[in-house]
Amino acid sequence: MKEESMAKNTSKTEKKGALSIKNVTKIYDPTGVNVMAVDNCSMEIAGGEVCMIVGPSGCGKTTLLNAIAGFHSITEGSIHLDGELLCGPERPKAEQSAERMVVFQHGALFPWKTLQENVAYGPTVQKALSPSQAMEKSGQMLAEAGLGNFVKKFPGEVSSGMARRAEIVRALINNPKVLLLDEPYRAMDALTKQIMHESLLETYDRTGVTIFFITHDLEEAIFLGDKVHIVTTRPCQLKKTVEVKIPRPRSYETQSSEKFRKLLVEVNDAVHEEAVKAFKAGEREMA
C-alpha cells in the first residue's frame, strides 16, 4: 500500500488535473456598485497536487472555486484544465462537469436519498452505469471508505463526519480530475477533523486526484497540502506560496515535527498580516 502510493507520487508529472489560473479578475455588480472579489489572481496547480488556499474570511476564495466549478462567470483572465480552456474572454462561465466535483461547505448530500443512492446518483444520471450497477459500485466505494454499515442510512441519520466522507465518495465515483473542497470540515470538532484528514489523505493516496481545498485552518492546510497558497484580503490575489516538503504518506505525528512547526510560523505570519488588513477594512466599512 505504502509503496504503491509512493510510486503514484513520483509519477506526478503525467497526472491529470493540472489547473492553470491566469490573471483572473471577478467583479460583482449586483446593485451597480462594483465589488472586486478577485483581482488579477494567478496560480499554477500541478496535476495530482493537493493545493490549499488560505486567506481571510470573505476574501474571494470561494469566488475562485465557483469559477473553476462553473457556478459563476469571471470578468477577466482565464482558467485552463490540462491545457483545455474552462473559462476565458470568449467564454466567461465554465461548463459544469463531473471532471470538477465540489464538496460543499455545509454539505450537499440529498437528504431524500440514502448514502448509497446519493453516491450512485452521478453514474446513473450520466448513464455511465445501469442503476443497479451504479448502486453496486456505490456500495463498494462506501465500504472502502469505512461506511459499509451505513449505506442504507439517510444523511440525516449519520454524523456530520460520515456525511462528509460519503459526499467525498459521491464526488470520487465520477472519476473527477479535480476535487474542489470549500471548507468542508469547518464546523467539526478537533477530533472529528483528525479522522477526516486521515481519511482524506488515505483517499488521496489511493486516487491521486488533484485537490483544491479552501480553508481557514492553517494546521489543516500544512498537514494536507503539497502547497499552501496564501491569498490577500479582498480583492483576492496570490500573496505567497509555501511549499510543504513533508513526505507522504503523512500521519498525525507529522504535526508535532519541527519542520511542521516552522512552516506553521511562516504561513501564520503571512496570513496574520492579511487578517489584520481585513479586520481594519471591515472596521472602515462599518464606520
Add this chain to the structure above:
Amino acid sequence: MTNYLQTLFTNTTTRRGIGAIVIFLVIWHIGSQLDEWTGYDLLGIGLVPPPVDVFTAFLGVMPKTGYWMSWVSSFSRVITGFLVAMLVGIPFGLLLAVNRYFRGVFFPPFEILRPIPPLAWVPASLIFWPTNEMSIAFVTFLGAFFTIVINVLGGARNIDISYLRAAQSMGASQFDLFWKIVLPGTLPSIFTGAAVGMGITWEVVLAAEMISGGGTQGGGGLGFFIWSSYMGGSLEQIIVGMISIGIAGYLSSSAIRKIGFRFMPWRRLF
C-alpha cells in the same frame, strides 16, 4: 390485533393523551354542574350540558342514518375539494417556482385572488355553479388551493442551491433536476401545505354547508347538522356535531401525516 391494542395502551404518549381527555371531561362535568351545586356558575357560562348528556345525545343519533350521511357528505366534499386542489395546486406551484414567464403572468392575479377569504366566495359560487353541491366543492377547493400553492412555491424556491449545483455537476439533465431534486426537495412543503390546506377545507366546508342550507336529510353534512340542531334547540346535539367535526379533522390530518411518512421516509427521523 390484540398485540396492537396492547402496545397502543402501554404506549406513554397514548396514555398521556387519554389522561388529558379524561381530565378535560371531568373539568367539563364539574363546570356544567357548578351552578346547581353552589349557585355560582363557572366563568359566567350558562347552559352547558354535562358530558353525560352529550354522550346520551350521541347514542341517540348513532343509529340514525341521517347522522352518518352527514359524515359521508361532508367528507366527500372535503376530499373532492382537497384532491382537486392538490392536483391543480402542486403543478401550478411548481410551475410558478421554476418558470419565470409563467410566474410573471400568473403570480399577480393569484396574489390578488388569494386574500379573498373562501367564505366570501360562497354567495358568488352559489350563483355561478348550477348545483349546491358544486358550489360547496368549489369553495372547499379554493380554501385548500391557495395554501397548497403558496407552500409549494415557497418550498421549491427554498431548495438549497448546493443540491442543484451538485446534481448539475454530476451531469443531471433538466428533467433529472426537476424529478429527482426539485420534486423531492419540495415534498416536505407539499405536505405542510396539504396539512394546513386540509384544516382550512374543513373550516370552509362547514361554513358553506351552514350558509347553503343543506337540503335533504343528511345531505347537508356536519355543518348543517349543527345548524339544524341549533334551530331545533338541541344543545347536546350541537356539541355532538362539534365533536364529530373535531374527530373528522383529526382523522384527516392523521391520514395526511401517514401518507407523508410513506412518501418521505427520510423525514421519519424528525
